[in-house]
Amino acid sequence: MSRLSYIGARLVKTVLVTVAVVLLSFFLVRLAPGDTATVMAGQAGFSDEAFMKSLRAEYGLDQPVTAQLWKYISAVAQGDLGSSFVRRQPVLDVILERLPNTLLLNGFALLVAIAGGVAMGVMAARRPGSAMDAAMTVLSMVFYAMPQFWLGMMAMLMFSVWLGWLPPFGLETMGADYTGLARFGDIAVHMILPGVTLALYFMASYARLTRTAMIEVADQDFVKTARAKGLREGQVARRHILRNALIPLITFAGLQAAILVGGSVLVENVFSWPGVGTLAYEAVTTRDNPLLLGIFIVTAILVCLFNLATDIAYSIADPRVELG
């Protein structure tokens, strides 16, 4: 299969997953006890039969399920995710307002995780069974066993409460009104704790993956050829082994994106980071179901697009890959 038709197939898959997400959401709404009308009536504080009936008619709840489903799908396709019960604003607007902060935090965490993980993995692969190797195994086991939100709280306790090095809360210093570079620096400092907390969990996996890939690639013929040519060990490691060992990380980053988003919900809450994660928490505490569901749809679609991007990047980085 050519690369173009491979990308086409991936696009189709992305669209299918998106449609499945919307279908799933439609049925999730029906899980909650009562329908939109009962919730609205509950918020209005009264519910006589005629009012409920007019509400049901207004929201099309008296129509057959298939008609409702079609209405829902076409609404979502046009970017209409309903309106937030509590904020009285379109759900999509509320989410989009918070999204940049979440993307910033997740992007930063991903970079930290990859950079740190690759560095650790390379060091561990240099001498399998060394102290670095053992330390990495222990660290990854410990990080896997920790609730991520708790790790964040411990980091806050240590670096903000006890040492006073880093700000514990928020995106930027309240009331400081920095502009330009000063604001950038302020946000960067605020991002360190939540970003590194989020990254640590993945750093261990990236380190393990890099280590395995390095050891595996080092065994292949082209590496022996490079050594036989008389290249120095450092050159072989950097140019021949590492480059090829990094390719699996691309796929892995795609697969981990969904977990990253889940972790982000928790970590944002710990550090009061004004992103989609804290928004999800607000939606839970205020019982704002349309908003919560909207967050699921938007994050699912974003993760899906990120997967598409990593799939394409992978096919470019490794032309040997069986496109199918």
Place this chain on the structure above:
Amino acid sequence: MGFMRRFLSRPTTLFGLAVFLLIVAIALGAPLLFSRGPFTIVGMPLLPPGAPGLPAGSDVLGRDMAVGLAYGARISLLVGIASTACAAGIGVLLGAVAGYYGGWVDDLLMRMTEFFQIIPSFVLLMVLVAFLQPSLETTVIGIALVTWPQVARVARGEFLSLRGREFVQAARTLGMRDSRIIFTQILPNALPPIIVVGSMMVGSAILTESALSFLGLGDPNLLSWGSMIGGSRSAMWVAWWTTVLPGLAIMLTVLALNFIGDGLNDALNPRGKR
């Protein structure tokens, strides 16, 4: 021969088993160990560990942290084991059918597992639990619903590779029905990797439960480690023990389970390279 010896040969496995058994004992014995329930207020709030009669201090509301930690173990273990059991049930059944028959059933299942891999399952879980109303049952059902594909994937792979083997052909020649072949012939041989995945899933289910109840999506009538942490966030600055201790309890439990899982993996796949 040698399964137990291989299983018990690693010190981490022994450590895991010892810790796990201790936590099970505390969970089961909580009502015997303490005369009062986890919600009983016993004194001033935020007393540090070591205060008279309070080995783990008291929380924001003046409840005994030690009692809360012991009762929290019950919730964590119950949710971890029950949700994994449900997920394993669904996963083995669907994975077996998909792997054994192949064809469109297999295609459908693989698409479904891919779907669950791509979507942010924790956000989906939040939606599920919030919409169904938070309770112990919805937590268990929700976790099972987002984790079963992991088991299905492994079961499917095993059934796919075992279905063509001679002993299966022999069973078929003998006229055995498919359901009997699946459950009495292939399943016992497919179990080892499923057990390993399952043991790892118990730990991650405990982590997921703690995250849900940290966000206030746990059973409001039960005190769990996650809700203890969530409930004492405001006190963290002045009373470290209210957040540190429940977190350590979670970590220790999950670490023990992962060590056991690693030990099982080694013992059940002796040829597997590490």
